[in-house]
Amino acid sequence: xxxxxxxxxxxxxxxxxxxxxxxxxxxxxxxxxxxxxxxxxxxxxxxxxxxxxxxxxxxxxxxxxxxxxxxxxxxxxxxxxxxxxxxxxxxxxxxxxxxxxxxxxxxxxxxxxxxxxxxxxxxxxxxxxxxxxxxxxxxxx
Amino acid sequence: xxxxxxxxxxxxxxxxxxxxxxxxxxxxxxxxxxxxxxxxxxxxxxxxxxxxxxxxxxxxxxxxxxxxxxxxxxxxxxxxxxxxxxxxxxxxxxxxxxxxxxxxxxxxxxxxxxxxxxxxxxxxxxxxxxxxxxxxxxxxx
DNA sequence: AGATACTTGACTAAAGAGATCATATTTATA
DNA sequence: TATAAATATGATCTCTTTAGTCAAGTATCT
Numbered sequence: 001x002x003x004x005x006x007x008x009x010x011x012x013x014x015x016x017x018x019x020x021x022x023x024x025x026x027x028x029x030x031x032x033x034x035x036x037x038x039x040x041x042x043x044x045x046x047x048x049x050x051x052x053x054x055x056x057x058x059x060x061x062x063x064x065x066x067x068x069x070x071x072x073x074x075x076x077x078x079x080x081x082x083x084x085x086x087x088x089x090x091x092x093x094x095x096x097x098x099x100x101x102x103x104x105x106x107x108x109x110x111x112x113x114x115x116x117x118x119x120x121x122x123x124x125x126x127x128x129x130x131x132x133x134x135x136x137x138x139x140x141x
Numbered sequence: 142x143x144x145x146x147x148x149x150x151x152x153x154x155x156x157x158x159x160x161x162x163x164x165x166x167x168x169x170x171x172x173x174x175x176x177x178x179x180x181x182x183x184x185x186x187x188x189x190x191x192x193x194x195x196x197x198x199x200x201x202x203x204x205x206x207x208x209x210x211x212x213x214x215x216x217x218x219x220x221x222x223x224x225x226x227x228x229x230x231x232x233x234x235x236x237x238x239x240x241x242x243x244x245x246x247x248x249x250x251x252x253x254x255x256x257x258x259x260x261x262x263x264x265x266x267x268x269x270x271x272x273x274x275x276x277x278x279x280x281x282x
Numbered sequence: 283a284g285a286t287a288c289t290t291g292a293c294t295a296a297a298g299a300g301a302t303c304a305t306a307t308t309t310a311t312a
Numbered sequence: 313t314a315t316a317a318a319t320a321t322g323a324t325c326t327c328t329t330t331a332g333t334c335a336a337g338t339a340t341c342t
Contacts, residue, residue: 001256002143003249005300008242015241028318036239042301044319061309062317077248086298098177099272100156101149107218107263108144114255115142122248131240146331169287183332185288202340203286227329 001115002085009038010046010084011077015131017056018072018124026058026065046084053083072124078116142256143226150179151187151225152218156272158197159213159265167199167206187225194224213265219257 016032029047033040047066050056057069157173170188174181188207191197198210 001252003252004298008245008249011245012241015245030318036242039301041303044321045301048320058319059309060307060319062315063310064308064318066319077245100153101177103268103272104149104152104156104218107260107268108149111142111144111256111259114259115252118252118255119248127244127248131244145329171287180332182334185290186332189289199288200340201288201338203284204341205287205339207288 001081001112001119003081004085006042006046007081007085009036009043010050011080012036012038013043013047013050013066014055014068014075014080014124015127017066017068018128019131021068021072026063026067028065031065049084072128073126075124076120077122077127078119081119142222142253142260144222145226147183147187148222148226150177150184151191152221153177153179154184154188154191154207155196155209155216155221155265156268158207158209159269160272162209162213166204167208169206172206190225213269214267216265217261218263218268219260222260 013032016035017027020027029040029043032038033043047056047058051058051066055068055070055075057067059065059067154173157176158168161168170181170184173179174184188197188199192199192207196209196211196216198208200206200208
């Protein structure tokens, strides 16, 4: 479960789109890159991947941008990390199937599963709710 | 928590030394590389790091080899992974401290902590016991 | 003396991460 | 119908890390 910049940016983008999911207007790349300091052309690449997954929809031309095309309650950070991140989440042992290697592999798998379990519970909609509550609480301090 | 080949090999080596910890005789590199198919010079590199940490002791000359120089009940896979693996376990966000980025970072940290928690419970002695029980059970089938 | 085994430092090849660029193409709107 | 605002696409590039290699040296047992 390696969280690369690519994965992180993909999650940021999905969350931004989830926040504005109810608005009809699409969100321009510029809006996201400006807000988060993400290199523009890099985010373009990432959004292409997200579109290929069918998770976002692009609208070309003036006033164009991106829109979430899935239900934000069904997508988790785990989904994004596994789809965008490098394949092979675990560690390839490959050597020989010695008892030690086998048992170690189980430990690596257990550790990876523990991470996955956390990220698999974090839905886009859940996180959006959290950020908005977090924002609101700032006014009460 | 990236488990590279380097970390995996380091754990294999530490476990091999832990198994033969009670014997007086040191373990030769060849013994470990032959058993696990690890590239010899690579394991040498790794053992150097382990020695620098004070976890193993080397005996030069004929009949030489390596010996564990710490109590195997006190070292966990987490210790090895963090010492041998690349520094910076988590994900550096760096961008801007937007609410979304901050909250995402918390999720990455939570996920990493979950992994660390698993690996932090796996002591060398505990794992040695497990492998030996695993081996023993093969005779009962 | 000779075989065995560790020591040390430098070096290399391949892969992945993180972009960056130039050149289309599409569409709203003035 | 221009034109500006956006996305589309494919190629390319640099840097770092990972994994592994090599050569020459030193210590110790028998």
